[in-house]
Amino acid sequence: MDALNQPEPRYFEKMRLVAEVLKAVEGPIYVVTHVDPDGDAIGSSLGLYRALKALGKDARWVATPPRFLRFLAKEEEYADPVDTLPPGATLVVLDAAEPSRAVGAPVEGFVINIDHHGTNPRFGQISVVDPSKAATAQMVKDLIDLLGVEWTPEIATPVLTGLITDTGNFRFANTTPEVLRVAAELVGYGVKLAELTDRLQWRPPSYYKLMGKVLSTVEFHFGGLLVTAHLPEEAQAEEDSDDFVGLIRYAEGSVVAVFLRPKEEGVKVSIRSRGGVSAQNIALRLGGGGHVPAAGATLKGMDLEAAYEKVLEAVQEELRRAGYL
Amino acid sequence: MDALNQPEPRYFEKMRLVAEVLKAVEGPIYVVTHVDPDGDAIGSSLGLYRALKALGKDARWVATPPRFLRFLAKEEEYADPVDTLPPGATLVVLDAAEPSRAVGAPVEGFVINIDHHGTNPRFGQISVVDPSKAATAQMVKDLIDLLGVEWTPEIATPVLTGLITDTGNFRFANTTPEVLRVAAELVGYGVKLAELTDRLQWRPPSYYKLMGKVLSTVEFHFGGLLVTAHLPEEAQAEEDSDDFVGLIRYAEGSVVAVFLRPKEEGVKVSIRSRGGVSAQNIALRLGGGGHVPAAGATLKGMDLEAAYEKVLEAVQEELRRAGYL
Numbered sequence: 001m002d003a004l005n006q007p008e009p010r011y012f013e014k015m016r017l018v019a020e021v022l023k024a025v026e027g028p029i030y031v032v033t034h035v036d037p038d039g040d041a042i043g044s045s046l047g048l049y050r051a052l053k054a055l056g057k058d059a060r061w062v063a064t065p066p067r068f069l070r071f072l073a074k075e076e077e078y079a080d081p082v083d084t085l086p087p088g089a090t091l092v093v094l095d096a097a098e099p100s101r102a103v104g105a106p107v108e109g110f111v112i113n114i115d116h117h118g119t120n121p122r123f124g125q126i127s128v129v130d131p132s133k134a135a136t137a138q139m140v141k142d143l144i145d146l147l148g149v150e151w152t153p154e155i156a157t158p159v160l161t162g163l164i165t166d167t168g169n170f171r172f173a174n175t176t177p178e179v180l181r182v183a184a185e186l187v188g189y190g191v192k193l194a195e196l197t198d199r200l201q202w203r204p205p206s207y208y209k210l211m212g213k214v215l216s217t218v219e220f221h222f223g224g225l226l227v228t229a230h231l232p233e234e235a236q237a238e239e240d241s242d243d244f245v246g247l248i249r250y251a252e253g254s255v256v257a258v259f260l261r262p263k264e265e266g267v268k269v270s271i272r273s274r275g276g277v278s279a280q281n282i283a284l285r286l287g288g289g290g291h292v293p294a295a296g297a298t299l300k301g302m303d304l305e306a307a308y309e310k311v312l313e314a315v316q317e318e319l320r321r322a323g324y325l
Numbered sequence: 326m327d328a329l330n331q332p333e334p335r336y337f338e339k340m341r342l343v344a345e346v347l348k349a350v351e352g353p354i355y356v357v358t359h360v361d362p363d364g365d366a367i368g369s370s371l372g373l374y375r376a377l378k379a380l381g382k383d384a385r386w387v388a389t390p391p392r393f394l395r396f397l398a399k400e401e402e403y404a405d406p407v408d409t410l411p412p413g414a415t416l417v418v419l420d421a422a423e424p425s426r427a428v429g430a431p432v433e434g435f436v437i438n439i440d441h442h443g444t445n446p447r448f449g450q451i452s453v454v455d456p457s458k459a460a461t462a463q464m465v466k467d468l469i470d471l472l473g474v475e476w477t478p479e480i481a482t483p484v485l486t487g488l489i490t491d492t493g494n495f496r497f498a499n500t501t502p503e504v505l506r507v508a509a510e511l512v513g514y515g516v517k518l519a520e521l522t523d524r525l526q527w528r529p530p531s532y533y534k535l536m537g538k539v540l541s542t543v544e545f546h547f548g549g550l551l552v553t554a555h556l557p558e559e560a561q562a563e564e565d566s567d568d569f570v571g572l573i574r575y576a577e578g579s580v581v582a583v584f585l586r587p588k589e590e591g592v593k594v595s596i597r598s599r600g601g602v603s604a605q606n607i608a609l610r611l612g613g614g615g616h617v618p619a620a621g622a623t624l625k626g627m628d629l630e631a632a633y634e635k636v637l638e639a640v641q642e643e644l645r646r647a648g649y650l
Contacts, residue, residue: 170495170508173519177509183495184505194498198599201575205545205552208576212540218533227530250526251533274523 005118007132014128015139018112019146021126025110027088028058030079032104034096039165039200041095042069044114044137047159048092049077051149062104071199072158085109095136099123114139134174137162141182153190160186161196169197210235214244220251225324226315227251230260230304245270255324256282258311266300267307277322285314330443332457339453340464343437344471346451350435352413353383355404357429359421364490364525366420367394369439369462372484373417374402376474387429396524397483410434420461424448439464459499462487466507478515485511486521494522535560539569545576550649551640552576555585555629570595580649581607583636591625592632602647610639 008014022029031049033041042065052059060079065072081104085091090110093099097117099107111124116139118131133139137159144155163183167175170183187193210231218229229248245259255275261268269286272294273279279295288297299307319325333339347354356374358366367390377384385404390397406429410416415435418424422442424432436449441464443456458464462484469480488508492500495508512518535556542554554573570584580600586593594611597619598604604620613622624632644650 168522171519171522175512175518177513180505180509180512184502184509187500187505188502193500194496197493197496198575202577203575205549205576205578208540208543208552208573212537212543215533215537215540218537220530224530227533248533250523250528251530252527253530 005131008128008130011128011130012142014126015142016146018114018126018128019143019148021112022052022057022090022092023055023147025057025090027090028060028086029090029092030060030062030082030085030105031092031094032062032096032102033094034101035103037063037065037069037095039069040135040137040162042072043158043160043162043165044135044140045094046073046077047137047155047157047162048094048140048143050155050158051144051147054149054152054155055147064104067204068200068202069161072161081105093124094140096120114143134172134176134179135162135166137166138179138182141186151186151189153192156186156189156191157196160191160193161200164197164200169200211244211247214247218248220254221312222316222319222325224251224253225319226256226258226312227254228258228260228308228311230308231262233262233304245272255322256315256319258282258315260304260307260311262304262307263298266298266302267304268296268298269307269311270294270296275322277318277324281318281321282311282314285317286310330456333453333455336453336455337467339451340467341471343439343451343453344468344473346437347377347382347415347417348380348472350382350415352415353385353411354415354417355385355387355407355410355430356417356419357387357421357427358419359426360428362388362390362394362420364394365460365462365487367397368483368485368487368490369460369465370419371398371402372462372480372487373419373465373468375480375483376469376472379474379477379480380472389429392529393525393527394486397486406430418449419465421445439468459497459501459504460487460491462491463504463507466511476511476514478517481511481514481516482521485516485518486525489522489525494525536569536572539572543573545579546637547641547644547650549576549578550644551581551583551637552579553583553585553633553636555633556587558587558629570597580647581640581644583607583640585629585632585636587629587632588623591623591627592629593621593623594632594636595619595621600647602643602649606643606646607636607639610642611635 029052031045033045045063049059049061062079062081092112093102094114096102097120113124113127115129116131116133116136120129122129141159213232213235214229220227227248245257249257249272255277257272259270271279271282278292280290280292283290283295283297286297290296299310354377356370358370370388374384374386387404387406417437418427419439421427422445438449438452440454441456441458441461445454447454466484538557538560539554544553552573570582574582574597580602582597584595596604596607603617605615605617608615608620608622611622615621624635
């Protein structure tokens, strides 16, 4: 593990300082997160915003949730983005791996940076970055405890949402015993877990027809070791289509799943692997990058047919390296 | 809540007795579960079997896991079904709501009955039936603690499997704080959670083509309140096809999902509901039964077209009752 991915050594000391500072500051506190926010971005920022409001703070939550997360907040909780921060303001940036990814307010003045991405450059006056945490929401859970706010279902629900979405609903390897203990505690504060997980799985009606079309493109290669599918060119691009590689990756006997999505600039490729095969290696051969189990690339200027050819070559090479062929 | 569904009032006292008895008995201990075993049946029985073996007992596990659960056990762990039990044998029946559902050995002689189904008639010399538990595996977790067996990944993995499958991977309303705390503890004993949840999601390659065909039958009714789909008549019946109602039930704006499956005796109907609508009411109108959020019926002697007509009528009536129409 490189230095960037070490757990924050003074985690509780720093988080306690953040709590003391947030309790002390007088002016408005802006809570923002990253562009294209996911469940952890929205959940951790909305949870902290509500906790600060419960403390009587002049907190403002500047975020634009995607369609499937809008149910978490009430209309009156949204604040408009700002170009400049008033004097005396405090900015809390959550889950943003770089200051340039933060949106809703400029990263200037007094900045508190809380995140779990190891690559975070530790920007801001106070930064608490802990890659050993499954989600920024897990860190916000600790911060809210340290703020001494009484937990309510309204505060616990978005925080648990961050934990659920960043762990694939408690399925990924980052689901540590500590994550499950924190989830137990949050559910105990009155979250309606079944309603929440139901809601998080809602998809627009159009998704189902699209999914049917995608599944009609499923193909198996190399004796079933590779499963592929693509978004048919005539299909409209949908908000949720990134899920498709997750849909095909559980084919029994397969060790690689690749989903191809034609876009204007070329073909976007999402890759998942298991069993000693590296999606990262495949992505690197295609000019992309990512992690060992999950990676991606964009094959610029190619059509679907050319992209499939490139993908099959790159996967074959990796299957040979891993001893499958 | 009727008397049958009350939590077992002397739960720990009785479970402690079961543990003492299992430690004391000299003869073989047969561990069996119900016919058509699910993840909880296989997980709880395999976990207890391994714990008894670790205690040095002459334990025998008689079970036939479905294809997707076979990875949990080694070939040499399976014992053959028996028609009679030898004198001095002890029989532990797990997760079987009725003695007639137990398979692998006759329910006779000295019987210990451990289950979480409220309808269990409390058969056997000692029965511990606790409907407040999410899974029989949750009860087996307590029993193994009381047996004083040292937890290993081999014992913890099947027990956690039971908890995962009976809670829909920690999504259903039975996912209490206690369930999450038990899961945290089991993961802490060295279960490879990400590998386990990956494996539990494997589907045969043929499933994907079939899923595509099913999705091409998706239709919305009553302005999107009802989503339906069916298994095309030409499609082969598959082991996993019962998942299909789960696949379509998350259509945004829908409050009822119905999946129709033509079979020899008629059309099998699976119903899911939310938002104040009762799947149970709909099933009762179709001559079936079940729970409020999940129910089913078989429309005997009908073809698909007639079944759809009946379903639409029954759903319309229930949507009216619930105030949607």
